[in-house]
Amino acid sequence: MSTLELRSVVKRYEGGGETVHAVDGVSLTVESGEFVALYGPSGSGKTTLLMLAATIKLPDAGSVVFGNQELTCLSGDERARFRLEKTGIVFQSFHLSRGATALENACMKLFATDVTIRQARDMARPWLERLGLGDRLDRRPPEMSMGERQRVAIARALANKPSMLLADEPTGNLDTRRSREVLELLREICVEERIPVVLVTHDPQATAYVNRVHTLCDGKLTDGLDLDLQVPVLG
């Protein structure tokens, strides 16, 4: 079982003579095959929580556990290795290389692993095909729509068959129709691959696709969708 557990994690930022609790004692468990949304306004701590889950940041208190592995005690290189092998990350601004084809972009993460280039291509190609980009393997980002670019980014995140998928506002730059497509895709992946998927969003419509919604406000987590919060709706 690949379960992501955040146990009473705290993350503080110092700045301007004051301390901001970006994440304040949050506990969260996401089981395999579970699609969980973290909802909240800007500055609520959603992305910080995602970065803690991805081991990009370390908590000031509490612990992050994946499977039976305590991640917070790993060294920098070990955490990088963990991200490389176990985690898939989807960024809001895609972070695609405009000089690379869709296939090369999807292979980008695999180039840092031990697989050969041929193996990397063989691993990434099925994902692109599955995401409907089989006829666009040689297209470069400027030749693709925004939705297609985000699907390439998702294929890159999945190419190494991660044990967990983390998506940071993946629909932030997409229109309503494309957003819906991407969210459906993430749900499918979650179910078919039986991996935990964490979605950070401030789009209330996105919550319709997930198993569970948690709202973050001032670093604290509450269950369910709190629509009273003044969150700008995209699309």
Place this chain on the structure above:
Amino acid sequence: MRRAPRIPTRPRILGMTPAGLYALYRVHWHTNRGSELMAGAGIAIGVSLVFGVLVANSSILGSTREAINAVNGSASLALVARSPGGVDQQLAQRASELPGVQTAVPILRQSAVIEGPRGHMLAQLVGVSPLIVSLRGAAVKDLGAGARLLENGVGLPSSVAEAVGVQAEDNARLLVNGSPHLLRVQAVLDAGAIGSLASSRVVVMLLGNAQTLAGMPGRVTQVLVKTYPGRDKQVEAELQHLAGGRVNVEPANHEIALAETALTPTNQSTSLFAAISLMVGFLLAFNAMLLTMPDRRWHMAELREQTYTSRQIVAILGSQALVLGIAASVVGVLVGYVLARTVFGAVPSYLATTFPITGRQLVSIVPVIVAFACGVLAAFMAAMSPILDLRKYRDVDAMMSEPGEPGQNITGEIVRGVALLGVAIVVAATLMVLLDSGLTILGGVALALATPCFVPLLFRAATGVLGYVAHNYHGKMLAVADIELKATATRSVALACITALAIYGSIAVGGARSDLIHGLDQGISQQWHSAAIWITPNENIHDTDSFEAPGVASVVSRTAGIAAVSARQGSFLDVGSHRLWVRAAPPGNPAMILSSQLEDGALARAEALMRRPGWATVSSGFASEHGLRVGRSFTLPTPSGVVPFRVAAITTNIGWPPGTITLNTTDYSRYWQSANPTTLAVDVRPGTIPAAGVRAIRQALGPRTGLRVQTADERIAEVEATARQGLSILNDVSNLLLLISALALAAALTATIYQRRGRLASLKAQGYVRWQLWRGVLLESAVVLGIGCLDGAILGLYGHALADHYLRTNTGFPAPFNIGLAQIALTLVIVAGASLVVISIPGYSAAGIAPELSFQE
């Protein structure tokens, strides 16, 4: 009905008020301070090199012109002796009596060495008569009062006095014609007293004293003639009659034209560097601008959304480019001036012994305008590219929806088009040089223009190869580097262009310089190794200063260990706009011709001919100018009149740009009416070490001699050092260009890496570790530098061959083509190696970027 009050209209530029432009510039500055400074630095570097070279070039000739005019004053014509032996002073008297002549002023100029406690200096002893004051020249108009001051002593320009370490009232040693004299320094003459001559290498004396000192009583080398208005033509004819074909009659400032001819090769070579420097500067600026391009385009799109018109956008971009161009050009001009005074300021001493060249830096308005125009133009070309977003049918906010970094794609069409343009330029340059070798320098500039044209093609090929190697040999970091390079194609190509231009300039000019030195060294070695010991009056490498040697040769020949003594002779001879170097060797000399310098003719036959009367070798430039071939006749205006000679062989110019003629000493003594040697060549007996021979000769000549006795090796070292010093400006500009390019490249690569921190952070977030990113960054930089190095080296070699062709055909310099692999390797290592070493540190730092920067929180 009351009229609405009129709002005064403010002056507008393309719809923008100056205040509005200023406010927007402030915003631009605060947003893009770093890259704006980098762009400014790039332009400033280019401008400084251009300005420094232009000032250095124009200063040598300008200061010569200034010094000559300052002495000549209102004299319009001159009688000039054809040898250092001069002419009878009576000639001046007779000239002054001609109708139409207002004044005729006699002058004696002789080479001399002035020695003081701080050192010695080769200078020109100038003997002037108080009459010179009547010419009202800037340098001599106050000498009337000084005539008494100079009685029984010398006046030294402040620069000379400072160099040798003497002051007024001190004693200094003066060596003239091989004899030493102790003289009192009566006056140290500053610019206030003698104008620009204060920076000249001269020693000023009253004519009578100078004649006595030089052992030339009643002789002068020049008579300056001032005519009555409108009588020049008539007086010139009278002077020609008076000269009787034995003395040159020239415009008074003819020496300026002679100096110009002598300086032409140096000026043209450094001008090529100035052009290359400007291109490098422009590319540096362009590259820095590329860094800010996304922000600038975004900002312009925002302004357009806020209803700014296209004209206003042009005004905003133009004003920002203008501010950048002007500010950078001001800095560039100031730095260039410092460079001109320090690095490029050396006076070529091989010319300073022949022409009144001063070390004064003259800044005229032309180099300032040229440098400013170049700087502002570069800023405009680099800064105005967001203007492409103003194209018709393009959405105002089109660029905002572009993914990644815009403007980085180079299409195949562009690659092919630009490469074809490069081929066309190379072909045109080749044809141009083949049709007229005088256009070689222009060809060199054209090649410099062609150099960047091949970079996109090489870039495409390199990334193709990189991709192939990566996929077939499992080089995953190569694949990453390949992808990242393609993502930043424009910027990478611009960086490779800078590298290519720097390498091109360095290899083309550095290679030609190296060949030239090699050719000169061959001649120098051959010439001075023809005897074991040399006796000369001073360090003049051209061997044209004669000395009174009654008894010297016999004293030397009687010295223990000495086998034979023979005399060499020589002088400069003005023919047309060329000051030719005339050298003479005794007919019994085993090597009458330097075989390494032979261009046309059979060596053995030419040697034999040269021992006969009436034969001479001529340098190739002189030969082609006069349509001469081996065996043809020509005439020389000698002190005895116009004398016919026949061409025994054609040689290089043996290092003297205006041209060289070699004959035997029998002819020389006869036609130049002088038996005085300029050098004594001494052969030692078998078993005698040259150094021991030198000691023995010095002892035999005694302590009072002014002659220098050296072994062949010592003389060769001295001559080679002077020859190299004459080429030092090329060397300095070349090295500076390389150094600046390496540092600028490192800075530009660093900035490029810094700008890509977002992508690096995203790779880090996906699991890449620091050393992988560092390796990738270094790999990308190495590929960019490699492309530039390859392109620059290929075109540079071609430029090198053209430059050698120019040196041989147009100037007659000895420049045997040699690829010079060691020099090329060194150049590549300096640019690529230094850049890589410098960027490895910021590259490592960038690779350590925090992965959270890839998130938009």
